[in-house]
Amino acid sequence: MSATSTSMKRLVSVARIVMLKDLRAEINSRVLVNQVAPFSVVIMILFAFALDNDGILQRVAPGLVWLATMFSMLVVVQRSFAVETADGALDSLRVAGVDTRALFLGKSLALGVQLCALDIILVATAFFLYNVQLEPSGLLVVFVTVVLACFGLGFIGTLYGGLAAGARGRETLLPLLLLPVVAPVLIGATRATEAGFMSGGAEVSEGWPWSGLLLVFAVIFGVVGSVAFGPLIDE
Amino acid sequence: MSATSTPTGTRATRALGFATLALTVWLIAFGLFVSAEDVVQGSTVRIMYVHVPSIWVAYVAFALTAVVSAVYLSGKNRSLAWDRVAGASAEIGVLFVAISLITGSLWGRLTWGTYWVWDARLTSTAFLFITYIGYLAVRGLGGTFRQRARRSAVLALLAVLEIPLVHFSVVIWRSLHQESTVANSGTDVELDGLMLFTLFLGIVTFTMLFVWMVLHRQRGLALQDAVDAHGLDVAIGQRRQEAEVR
Amino acid sequence: MEHASFIIGSYVVTFGSIALYVVWFLRRSRSTARFADEKDKPWT
Numbered sequence: 001m002s003a004t005s006t007s008m009k010r011l012v013s014v015a016r017i018v019m020l021k022d023l024r025a026e027i028n029s030r031v032l033v034n035q036v037a038p039f040s041v042v043i044m045i046l047f048a049f050a051l052d053n054d055g056i057l058q059r060v061a062p063g064l065v066w067l068a069t070m071f072s073m074l075v076v077v078q079r080s081f082a083v084e085t086a087d088g089a090l091d092s093l094r095v096a097g098v099d100t101r102a103l104f105l106g107k108s109l110a111l112g113v114q115l116c117a118l119d120i121i122l123v124a125t126a127f128f129l130y131n132v133q134l135e136p137s138g139l140l141v142v143f144v145t146v147v148l149a150c151f152g153l154g155f156i157g158t159l160y161g162g163l164a165a166g167a168r169g170r171e172t173l174l175p176l177l178l179l180p181v182v183a184p185v186l187i188g189a190t191r192a193t194e195a196g197f198m199s200g201g202a203e204v205s206e207g208w209p210w211s212g213l214l215l216v217f218a219v220i221f222g223v224v225g226s227v228a229f230g231p232l233i234d235e
Numbered sequence: 236m237s238a239t240s241t242p243t244g245t246r247a248t249r250a251l252g253f254a255t256l257a258l259t260v261w262l263i264a265f266g267l268f269v270s271a272e273d274v275v276q277g278s279t280v281r282i283m284y285v286h287v288p289s290i291w292v293a294y295v296a297f298a299l300t301a302v303v304s305a306v307y308l309s310g311k312n313r314s315l316a317w318d319r320v321a322g323a324s325a326e327i328g329v330l331f332v333a334i335s336l337i338t339g340s341l342w343g344r345l346t347w348g349t350y351w352v353w354d355a356r357l358t359s360t361a362f363l364f365i366t367y368i369g370y371l372a373v374r375g376l377g378g379t380f381r382q383r384a385r386r387s388a389v390l391a392l393l394a395v396l397e398i399p400l401v402h403f404s405v406v407i408w409r410s411l412h413q414e415s416t417v418a419n420s421g422t423d424v425e426l427d428g429l430m431l432f433t434l435f436l437g438i439v440t441f442t443m444l445f446v447w448m449v450l451h452r453q454r455g456l457a458l459q460d461a462v463d464a465h466g467l468d469v470a471i472g473q474r475r476q477e478a479e480v481r
Numbered sequence: 482m483e484h485a486s487f488i489i490g491s492y493v494v495t496f497g498s499i500a501l502y503v504v505w506f507l508r509r510s511r512s513t514a515r516f517a518d519e520k521d522k523p524w525t
Binding site for chain 2: 482483484485487488489490491492494495496498499502503506507509510511513514516517518521522524525
């Protein structure tokens with residue numbers, strides 16, 4: 001077995017361990033289920049009060065789903081790193097020589113999984129509250145969009161979340177740093193979801209190019225993030 | 236030190252400064268008075284003579300930040316001067332993006348009737364502004380000079396990657412919505428000889444101004460870093476003295 | 482000149498903010514320089 005394939009295997013197994021650790025932490029604390037999900041559903045309800053018009057609500061439903069995702073993402077990312085910095089765990093991991101790329105990948109994937117779960121709830125909420133039309137083909141587009149966008153957001157959130165973690169006052173930095181970077185994902189996901197929901201006369205098939213774009217974004221952020229994460233969290 | 240000299244000035248920067256000042260006066264004279272009114276836009280085009288050079292300088296500034304950040308990270312020369320140039324340049328870039336957004340908004344009010352339009356160019360520029368505000372915020376996070384330098388350098392290179400992505404996304408987003416053709420008309424203007432010259436004069440003047448500002452600002456940052464480093468040494472010295480006394 | 486207020490306003494905003502920023506950082510340099518040695522200024 002060549003050296004590169006063993007180090008690749010090691011990278012993958014460490015990443016898996018980190019991902020499972022984060023997911024297990026979430027399952028134990030149930031923050032996502034008990035706090036973040038209700039928070040995002042409340043946001044969706046507040047949108048309905050703010051817009052107060054069924055036609056408009058149905059038309060902008062895709063945007064609202066992803067808006068609620070973005071807001072909730074801030075909370076989930078903070079949590080993802082609060083777990084580490086509470087006992088200096090992040091530093092211990094690095095001092096112990098854990099490959100920062102594996103750390104990045106593991107945390108990103110865990111974040112992505114959590115965001116996916118959240119988004120499934122949000123899409124269901126939109127279906128029930130905003131009277132969104134969903135055909136099986138549309139549902140497929142929406143599902144693929146959710147997976148690709150959430151893993152893209154997972155990479156982005158972990159990369160910048162690492163920077164904004166730790167010292168008090170840093171958390172306010174996170175939305176500022178994230179906003180420009182998530183814009184492409186937000187735009188792509190909203191457009192794809194529009195197609196999936198057939199809002200404003202969109203065709204379901206129009207969603208697939210946007211999903212393709214989301215795949216490209218996810219790959220770019222995954223690769224770039226794994227390289228940039230180490231230097232960024234170095235304290 | 237005389238009243239007009241500054242700690243960050245040299246004979247070269249003084250000369251550059253005077254030349255820039257002279258060109259600025261020339262630019263204002265031509266921009267506001269000598270150059271003719273545009274056939275379509277009337278006097279509104281006069282705003283372009285400060286708006287276009289501003290956004291040009293912003294791009295130059297951010298490009299410089301990216302280049303020196305790459306140099307710093309490449310490891311050939313880990314001098315912190317690169318980091319300070321990156322910081323100074325980004326700070327100046329943010330100023331000029333803000334100026335271009337404001338002047339562009341005023342121009343838009345006269346041309347399109349609104350202060351803001353969600354077209355591709357304006358939206359991307361707004362994101363550009365936010366990106367580098369974030370960069371400056373990260374520079375202020377504290378830590379050692381090396382930590383600051385490394386974090387900022389990585390962030391600057393990430394920004395270089397993000398900005399085309401954002402621009403691309405915004406462009407295809409807007410291309411689906413044919414409504415904002417309002418913004419497409421009127422931004423590309425036919426300029427006659429004198430107007431073109433004034434615009435060119437503006438770009439040259441602002442570029443010289445940028446060079447002057449970066450030189451001074453990065454020296455100012457060098458002074459700041461040196462004084463901070465001294466302060467740290469003094470503090471360490473004091474701790475040591477206290478420990479010995481006990 | 483029509484719309485003079487907007488046009489003059491643009492020039493004032495542009496050169497005014499540049500001037501304010503320049504004055505700010507030059508004054509800052511002057512106050513930090515008080516604590517610095519000659520060796521901290523390799524450009525002189």
